[in-house]
Amino acid sequence: MLDLADVRYAYPDGTVALDGVTLAVDGGAVVAVVGQNGSGKTTLAKHLNGLLRATSGRVVVDGLDAARYPVRTLAAHVGYVFQNPGHQLFARTVAQELAFGPRNLGVPPPEIDARVGEIVARLGLEPHLAAHPHRLPLPVRKLVSIGAVLTMRTPILVLDEPTTGQDHRTAVRIASLIRAAGAAGTTVVLVSHDMPLVAEVAGRVVVMDAGRIVADGSPRAVLGDATLTEATRIAPPQITQLAAALPGRSHRPAVLSVEELVAELRHVP
Amino acid sequence: MRATTGPAFAAERGSSWLHRLDPLVKLTWLLAVIVVAFATFDPVPLFGIALVGLAVAASAGIGWRVVRVLAIFIPITSSILVIQTIAPPICAGGGCVPVATLGPLELYQEGTIRGLSLVGRLVAVESVALAVILTTHPSDLFGALARLRVPYVANLMLSMTLQLIPILQREFEIVLSAQRARGMRGTGFRALLPSFVPVFAGAFQRVQQLTISLESRAFGATGARTSYRHIRSGTRERVAAIAGVVVGVVGVLAGLTIWSAEQSAGVVVPVQLVVGLFLLAATLFAGVLLAGIRSILRA
């Protein structure tokens, strides 16, 4: 579904942001891309829908060579949710906002209405349908910005730091949206430094550092690798750190959730 | 974190005499140059001023930067020379005699002289203006304005506006890319309309947050403030500023007398110079046109 071969990207002033990235993602996978600010994870994500064009190397998205198509064409294959909802929201009402994407993609109006209705129900946006997106509280704006991309029903979904600045209640909703997308067969690329979220929803974690992929594996393997997480300054969830600090657990696999460790500790005699 | 680069003509840090000079002195001299440049049509003093401007810029270490910006004006200056030489407006009533003929084109020396003076005026003002702009840090300028008792709020508004330009540019690009990422087509103005709301909403939020942050750091509109940046401003600077005003006045007088239009009417310019300048300007202009056409066809 996604195929990046030795992708390099350098800014006009010469700074290298991606230094030879090779990555293959199967359809339906939920992949988290993690790393410090400046590691290249957002730069990588922007190559997936053509927002950035590789300086060298190949980017193939849903069978298309990304270099040969404009962003608006790739938009039918890759839905990109920007980190700041303020950058996306522009319509006069939430309903119009949700319809904008599918309308641009040429979806027939009855189908657009159906999709908007489904998203509104799923995200609980009924009370806000006629409201001006920019006047809504931040959590609602965030859900609207995600919903506005979900109505495009793209096979690939990219989310750039979806839970940053959000409270717990909203973060939980976003996590369940991601899980639902993955379950429905959408290929999800999640750029995030929210490690509990990553631990919860990702099936695969790619770690970036200084423009390169330095680790690629299951969340358990990556988050359990203390040397790796320290070197790349990603903080494993507190529960993972606790499990790693418990005496007599060094040979055991890393813990990803509170429930896991509770279950484990209840069974220890 | 991507760096925000400022506009090409933003002041860089420097430590030359010109960088450290009181902005008010620089502004006074710039004003004098502008006034003198418009007081005369004689190319000789105009190019003289331009040369002095370039020399001053060079002494401050920014000579090549000034030259690079001036190069942007080659299309305009060459077209002025070309058009003036073959069809000078001052010869409209008939009364000029062409000094040379190139195919269907008749070249007039009055046009060449007038063209040179217009170009000279442009270059004179530009070179001095650039020397001033590139060596004056906005904070120093605003400090100078504050000493002139310009209200602090006006000062702040000016500096905020200057900073917002590259910031808004960047925001616009981000917002446009967000729209395109949702399939938006077209590049016309109608396509840009959806982008205005988020850009201005973002700009408003940013300015509001910045204002609160500044106010929370004692950035009030009234009361005494001290200054971190050190700009010499004493008797020497006052004298220099007055000298600028004097030079300006003298220059205007000269423009009205020894450099006046009547004086330059009797000057004879060698034919070779007229033809040579014309060919040079025409080549430059044609070259720019071709390059422009090529890049349009390639896009």
Place this chain on the structure above:
Amino acid sequence: MADAPIISITDLTVTYAGASEPALRGVDLEIRAGEAIGLVGLNEAGKTTLAMTINGVIPNLLPADVTGRIAVDGRDPTVTPVRDAARTVGMVFDTPEYQLSQASVAEEIALGLEGLALPSAEMPTRIDAALDAVGLAGFEERSPMALSGGQQQRVAIAAVLAMEPRILVMDEPTSNLDPAGTADVFAIARGLVRERGMTVIVAGHDVEALAGFADRIVVLDAGRVVHQGTPAEVFGAVDQLRDLGLRSPQVTELAHALAPAAGRLPVTVRDAVAWLGSRR
């Protein structure tokens, strides 16, 4: 610690101009000098409103109807000009970039000093000290816009520290930072409390970091203070917080699941290791 609280808030109700509902309702809160306070709550719970009332931005810059009593270091911020309140209360916000406007780090820090009319000869010392406190020594001539988010936030903190306020209020300072940046900011905050005796209030969602930093946690819900106490007390009430849409640190949730009736629950990894060890 002094006996009289440095911040004293009684029955504070704040309604923004044009709003139909108050943003803060009858808030009672006392903060003593040198305390480290963590402020938690959902996004619209009133954390920012409370922060901005403490330094007088509300109502002096953002019009609002304020009733009740509030005293900060002996003065009423609602009638004190913000520029004067700035001597006592420094504020840091959630978006680093939105706080920076100068061409160099040194000038950014000097901005506040200019406003305090500090003699320019004294400025370099203060600037150096502030940069040292945030671990950015040597960054004087760097352009703030070219720094990383974490570095920018530290510059914003330094710009406020240079003014030597007694109280520092940080409104979601790590929301837009990566884990490295977040760790740096909280380390600085802890240092300010322990080494300088400053009163530091941090509002945010990172409950694990707040649990490690704060002496006391205050929970806001729909404009009201619904719970306050030590991190162990507040976060130990796991179910209560969950009902409010908030959460406790993961180790606390673990302890709660293993021993619902237990007394003091751990809130940090170290506490949890010890707690689990003592249960055997």
